[in-house]
Amino acid sequence: MVTNVTSFGRSGLYDWVVQRFTAVYLAIYFIGVLGFLALTPELNFATWSALFSATWMRIASLAALVAICAHAWIGLWTVATDYLTTDLLGGAATVIRIGFQSICVIVMFIYLVWGIQILWGV
Amino acid sequence: MYSMHQETILPAQVTQAGIASVIKQIGGFTTDHPPKTRPLAPHGKIDSVNDKRPKNLDLSTIRFPLPAITSILHRISGVFIFAGVGVVLWLLNESLSSQDGFARTLQWLDMPLVKLLVWAIVAGLLYHLVAGIKHLVMDMGIGETLSGAQSGARLVLVVSIILIALAGVWLW
Numbered sequence: 001m002v003t004n005v006t007s008f009g010r011s012g013l014y015d016w017v018v019q020r021f022t023a024v025y026l027a028i029y030f031i032g033v034l035g036f037l038a039l040t041p042e043l044n045f046a047t048w049s050a051l052f053s054a055t056w057m058r059i060a061s062l063a064a065l066v067a068i069c070a071h072a073w074i075g076l077w078t079v080a081t082d083y084l085t086t087d088l089l090g091g092a093a094t095v096i097r098i099g100f101q102s103i104c105v106i107v108m109f110i111y112l113v114w115g116i117q118i119l120w121g122v
Numbered sequence: 123m124y125s126m127h128q129e130t131i132l133p134a135q136v137t138q139a140g141i142a143s144v145i146k147q148i149g150g151f152t153t154d155h156p157p158k159t160r161p162l163a164p165h166g167k168i169d170s171v172n173d174k175r176p177k178n179l180d181l182s183t184i185r186f187p188l189p190a191i192t193s194i195l196h197r198i199s200g201v202f203i204f205a206g207v208g209v210v211l212w213l214l215n216e217s218l219s220s221q222d223g224f225a226r227t228l229q230w231l232d233m234p235l236v237k238l239l240v241w242a243i244v245a246g247l248l249y250h251l252v253a254g255i256k257h258l259v260m261d262m263g264i265g266e267t268l269s270g271a272q273s274g275a276r277l278v279l280v281v282s283i284i285l286i287a288l289a290g291v292w293l294w
């Protein structure tokens with residue numbers, strides 16, 4: 001079986017499932033947050049901070065952040081392996097792609113730690 | 123798949139095609155092009171150098187049908203909102219930091235360029251969401267035909283344009 005060392009789950013089938021589970025969760029989370037914002041006419045600090053300091057919202061938001069990282073890893077891997085290729089970029093393509101993916105992973109880690117700090121700092 | 127084709131292969135090609143077929147089957151993947159229609163190199167494998175099938179992977183010379191455009195927009199919006207997560211976290215951090223921070227965030231959001239950026243992120247998110255839902259619907263086997271894919275792509279564009287316009291009205 002051909003595997004790719006820079007994909008998320010090292011297996012296309014596993015990535016496929018993770019991509020869909022995280023997609024459904026993120027859809028629910030963002031529709032919920034956008035719905036809350038749209039249906040709260042005069043949003044103030046008290047309501048806003050009460051929402052994000054609730055334990056269930058911390059759990060839901062951290063789960064969303066983890067889901068974003070997994071979903072983005074798979075999506076950006078797909079984009080990188082489709083467009084940052086030797087066909088398009090020549091011999092340096094692999095180095096460029098690994099560099100791009102490394103930056104993406106670092107950004108994901110920053111988002112994750114920063115997000116935890118924001119959520120538990122409320 | 124190949125066993126069906128092997129019956130009709132000329133005797134001189136039987137051995138080569140048979141070897142190629144076995145190699146492919148062991149390799150575990152199938153192709154729509156049975157070995158008999160493709161040139162074989164002396165070692166019995168498919169000769170990709172002399173394979174005359176047209177192949178064009180140069181995206182800049184391909185005319186994109188509508189489903190291809192919605193697909194590439196799904197990717198572009200995905201990369202864009204990944205960067206946008208940083209902006210959203212920054213706004214979230216500021217808005218939750220304190221009463222003053224919350225007031226500052228509202229001031230930021232009133233600046234035209236910031237508002238435009240937030241709208242762009244929300245627009246990317248809404249498009250990615252709608253196109254993603256279409257993906258899941260197609261995973262269930264709905265709209266997989268050529269005409270189904272085209273009307274699905276049209277539906278994605280129409281619904282997301284309406285939602286993006288509504289988000290603009292809401293923000294301004």
